Amino acid sequence: MPVPPPERIVELVSDLLAREGYDLEDVVVTAAGKHSTVRLLVDSDAGLGLDEAARLSRIVSEAFDGVSDFGESPYVLEVTSPGIGRPLTEPRHWRRAQGRKTKVELADETLVARIGELVGDEIRLVLPDRSGPVVRSVPLSAVRRAVVEVEFSPPPPRELELAGGVPDGRVAAGELAEGPEDDTGSDDHDETNETKVDK
Numbered sequence: 001m002p003v004p005p006p007e008r009i010v011e012l013v014s015d016l017l018a019r020e021g022y023d024l025e026d027v028v029v030t031a032a033g034k035h036s037t038v039r040l041l042v043d044s045d046a047g048l049g050l051d052e053a054a055r056l057s058r059i060v061s062e063a064f065d066g067v068s069d070f071g072e073s074p075y076v077l078e079v080t081s082p083g084i085g086r087p088l089t090e091p092r093h094w095r096r097a098q099g100r101k102t103k104v105e106l107a108d109e110t111l112v113a114r115i116g117e118l119v120g121d122e123i124r125l126v127l128p129d130r131s132g133p134v135v136r137s138v139p140l141s142a143v144r145r146a147v148v149e150v151e152f153s154p155p156p157p158r159e160l161e162l163a164g165g166v167p168d169g170r171v172a173a174g175e176l177a178e179g180p181e182d183d184t185g186s187d188d189h190d191e192t193n194e195t196k197v198d199k
Helices: 006-019 050-065 091-096 157-163
Strands: 023-032 035-043 075-080 101-105 110-119 122-127 134-139 145-148 195-198
Touching: 006 023, 006 035, 006 050, 035 050, 050 075, 091 110, 110 134, 110 157, 122 157
Parallel strands: 035 075
Antiparallel strands: 023 035, 075 195, 101 110, 101 145, 110 122, 122 134
16 A cells, blocks of 8 residues: 555644644655655744654654554655745744745745744845845735745844844754755755654
8 A cells, every 4th residue: 555645644644743833834755666755844933953853753653653544555754844945835934934035026026135024914024225224014915926045154134133033943044054956956955854764
């Protein structure tokens, strides 16, 4: 019996992860012959550390063992945090990305800005200006697409100050090894807090 589809995996683990204080952001199932990889992308306001990724892997693995869907099919379970390049589609994504640089596509313009505070249903964006950075509020409903951009050096202090800093537990730009695309060609630059369980 093959590994269940992503929709079934979401059904199995989303509430379980929520009870642990984490949001399930995505499920990716990759099959290679008789072997499959089940990748869970999870996040929280405090991020996801290696110890927590390992703990969640054990909890999820036990949940999978407790249902018949997984049968005897071999699979690798990976628990990781969302990487750079994933779209900001929920208010929590904006809140957790505060202090990071983003490319925001609106109906009539594209902005490259630093993410500031989320206030109600508007996001404050810190934009560069000749006389110094300025803050502009944009309704989330006006955003067509937005992704966090890779930064290799720390942000300008004034921009970060206007953005309201980086939320507790999150990593600031320039503190992460956000490398080039991996050899799969994916633009998901996952952070290094990943754990795997072979079944």
